[in-house]
Amino acid sequence: MCTTFIVGGKCSADGSFIMARSADSSALKAQLFLIHPAKDYAAGEMYRTKDHNGATDFVYPQPAHAMRYTSVPNWQTKLHGAVGFNEVGLAVTGTESIFARDDALAIDPYNKESGITEDDIIDIILPRAKTAKEGVELLGKIIETHGAGEGFGVGFCDDKEIWYLETGTGHQWFAQRIPDDVYFASGNQGRLRFYDPEAQDQLASPTLVEFAEKNGFYDPAKGPFDFAAAYTRNDERDRIYNDPRVWQIQKLFNPSVIQPVDDGREFAVFMKPERKLSVEDAKRVMRDHFDGSEHDPYSNGLNGKEPWRPVSVFRTYEAHVVQVRPWMPHAIGDVIYIAFGMADLSCFMPFYQGLESVPEHYQIGTDQADSASVYWKFRKLQTLVMTNYEVYAPLVKKAFAEQEQALSAKQAKLEEEYMALVKTDKEAATALLQKVNLEMLAETEALCEKLTNQVFTLATETIQKDIFFANRSKKD
Template identity: 60%
Template sequence: MSTFKKCLIALSINVAVVSSGFACTTLLVGNEASADGSMMVARSADSDAMKAQHFLIHPAKTNQTGVYSTKAHNGANNFTWPLPKNSLRYTTVPNWKTQLHGATGFNEAGVGVSGTESIFASPKALAFDPYVEDVGITEDDIPDVLLSQTKTAREAIALLGHIIETTGAGEGFGVAVVDDNEVWYLETATGHQWMAQRLPSSQYFASGNQGRLQSYDAKDPNFMGSKTLVEFATEKGLYDQKRDGAFNFSKAYTRDDERDRTYNDPRVWTIQKQFTPSLKQDVAAGRQFPVFATPEKKMTLDDVKAVLRDHYEGTEHDPYSKGLNGKEPWRPVSVFRTYEAHVMQVRPWLPKEIGEVSYIGLGMADLTAFVPYYSGLKAYPANYIIGTDKADSQSIYWKYRKLQTLTMTDYPKLAPIVKRAYKDWEDKIAKEQKEVEAEYLKMAKTNKAAANKMLNDFNLRVMADAEELTESLTNQLFTLRTKDIQSDIFFANAAKKD
């Protein structure tokens, strides 16, 4: 069997195995934990490689009436919520089919939302308060509802919590929200119970498809939760103070079984091992991992992007570098079915136009470019708002995805080429960003409109450069694979003359 066929079979096995469950990985970084004082919210959105993503700018609207409706967009269920009278301008990166499930975005007030991390309540807890699957809020709706009307992260968390308590959660999820001052993370417990905690500024938080929050203090302003969070758990026997000691949200409400040992725990363990190497903990002791940890070295943007690209390189659990292994028990952060990954960076000391940047990598994080998108960007190119579940030659999503698919047919040989090219490009753009941002600050003092145009033109050029590089890499790899396949099936005659 040819090398090409073997790789295609391995790739199909890998996709089939990992597509059987939900997935995402989240990393939050406080401003005192980062090298430059910024806050960062990072997440890989993992579901289906066929899920083309669009980039949308939702304009501000006034004097609205009526309701937001998931069903009207052919979304997950029939959730509805009153539209705000005056809606803020905001961005999302949604699913091509519904224009919902917006993944990541900022609004004009500086609130950023990343949602969601799929998490799971325990069957026992759900028996008392099931998810409201028919009309409860889901990841389809969260970005649009929160970004259209909230002006602080705390307000956004409170609104989402109110919706969960009144209308219900249609599924289990974790949601990160950031503004100029703080980062919050909310986790659902059951259909109507929830908890949220403010990220300590000197620490980071990592999660991989499991309830991670633990301690809760209703009197502490760094916590929020449903009104009956502890009482409900006590009443239903999910929590007993004499038996359990202090209330532990994760222990009381969330699932913790053999599925976590290989699918979830290794991702969190690896992230904490990387940034806090002095932590000595069993990879299977997920419930005992610290919720928040202090990095032993300040964390950079590149560090955070590296987490999203991680697949246990250099270890026996790497499922790609020695040929594709879809039977690897440890689920890596970077999987082929990631449809987008992002790092939302907030630098409060800068104007919002340049202080809020979303670095978005389309497709598999390990094999993509994290392109910066400034909040000051005025519009996206036409090929950023097209693309379906069928490959095409125009949409920005499929340009990245086709390169990644080709690379995976011989990962050991081709991936280093792609990764090196994208790293060199990201390093070059990072230097240019510093120059452009400095120029923006100077220009904005006397001519804000000119500064905004300069920033917009720069951002569009960066996007075009990344697209051009991707097309060039695709052609380069096709050339190599053409030579490889010809070599495998040359069928020369004995004299090798024709």
């Protein structure tokens, strides 16, 4: 269960393309950061999900040459990559879990035996596709031929455009290029609406409209083809679990627009923000929990029974923001900011596309807490803070906000030096990028450990006051 936020280049503050998503499942699902080197395969070699204990028995031919790419997978399978860049600068974020209508699935069900799922998408698309549109077409063809093993939405971004694909039923799909002057938000729903087969900015399975019309999900006499109405679920579950997140995001960036929170299907698919948006705004979305409102489940005592599901939940195992700056080399212009664990209580750390290696503890972790993995460093702090959110959270959030500002300043300096150096010495520029990027990660980890000790000290002091059992002299 996730939340997706996408910003077109002409409505971002600096011309960046931006994609952000939270990945929500279990707080016990440690996340890794992996760099997959380029690799050649012999004819006939196959990618098999079952080799890694994935969700289905999906099988697909390996490419003759697989490009280098990064991924943020779960610990158990090293699959289920949440986000990544490949060597030519294509970024993919996947997936947003979405739900098809039951009567449509009864006719064309998900292929839960051998269909493609979020376990596989990053590891199939990034080694092969060079552009966002090519990635959409590849994934779409796989859905048509192999079937989707579940419902999902996937974002694709290169240095020219962003595309977003949503599944309908097991073999139907629809994708649209995100207009440059708008943003898009989704919270576990099919959000794409009207499809025109002649449109240059849309792609779909060849029988998308035919299937819906044949089975009574679309009547041409009633108007244009509406993908969401024809294929996706829209019931009381969406009213409290999904609609409020999209409503909240649109309220943040279009405060003058007044709309009922339970009007989800009628929310605009794309909106022009009332001001330019930035990476910081994307981070803000990933951290949102209806802050300060009556629906805030954290600030007024923990309330797990709050009916409105926020973007930032404790079981978020990572959130990320992808930034693509087309005017810069991919190595330095393409960045993934990753917050391990719950974004509200984490720090977004930059991982540049040109980063060549990461420390071993970014590549380990399990469903058991440990003292080594980077995931558990952040998760331990977050778990401790949630024992007294009102007291501890302000301390942690202030420190991480200041750290992100410091990181931004260091990034600006690094990028300026890299751009000057790469013109004459690419090897030295690469070494500089590696050195400074790893320093930024290490500094943020050290801050996390410092904060954990500070909060432990406060918690110790509080407990001692409550159960001191002092003698008369209050000494022993």
